[in-house]
Amino acid sequence: MLPVDGSEHSERVARHAILLAKNSTACDILLLNVQAPIDAPELRGHMPQREIEAMQEARGGDALAPARALLDAAGVAYEAQVVLGPVAETIARIARERECDAIVIGLRGASKLVTVFMGSVARDVFTLAHCPVTAVK
Numbered sequence: 001m002l003p004v005d006g007s008e009h010s011e012r013v014a015r016h017a018i019l020l021a022k023n024s025t026a027c028d029i030l031l032l033n034v035q036a037p038i039d040a041p042e043l044r045g046h047m048p049q050r051e052i053e054a055m056q057e058a059r060g061g062d063a064l065a066p067a068r069a070l071l072d073a074a075g076v077a078y079e080a081q082v083v084l085g086p087v088a089e090t091i092a093r094i095a096r097e098r099e100c101d102a103i104v105i106g107l108r109g110a111s112k113l114v115t116v117f118m119g120s121v122a123r124d125v126f127t128l129a130h131c132p133v134t135a136v137k
Contacts, residue, residue: 001100002078003032003091003125006063013106013136014067018074020104020134029078030098031067033060034090057082088124096130103133 002017004010021027035056043052060082071078083090095103105122126133 001030001032001091001095001098001103002067003034003103003105004063004067005033006066007106007108009106009108010063011066011070013104014070016134016136017104018070018076021076022074027076029071029076030094030100031064031071031078031080032091032094033063033082034087035060035082035084036087037084053084056084088121088128091121091125092128092130100131102131103129105133105135107135107137 002014004014017029021029038052038056047055064080064082068078068080081094083094085093091103091105094100103125105125107122122133122135126135
């Protein structure tokens with residue numbers, strides 16, 4: 001599984017996943033973007049829930065685009081999916097449901113003290129995941 005958020009750092013993580021995939025005999029990549037629930041009352045009061053979800057799904061598709069381009073250019077097969085939910089919990093749940101063998105996830109601002117500075121999503125995925133998690137700095 002390759003969860004991405006569309007950032008430049010996600011592109012670095014995607015390039016690492018491509019290297020892993022090319023060095024593997026059998027590798028299916030689930031390219032995932034999770035959109036956190038929107039709890040802004042000012043937005044929820046003016047837009048129907050379905051419109052909010054459609055907006056989030058569109059944002060998720062945009063977030064997948066850079067990684068999709070890299071995977072396509074490298075000729076690596078993948079399945080792309082956008083889901084709504086709490087980010088770390090949803091990543092771990094889908095990895096379990098889809099029986100993923102590993103998760104490759106990015107760390108933002110990682111330093112020598114990765115455990116102190118590790119992004120909260122990555123830290124929570126490490127805790128919640130049923131499978132090995134590779135962190136890319």
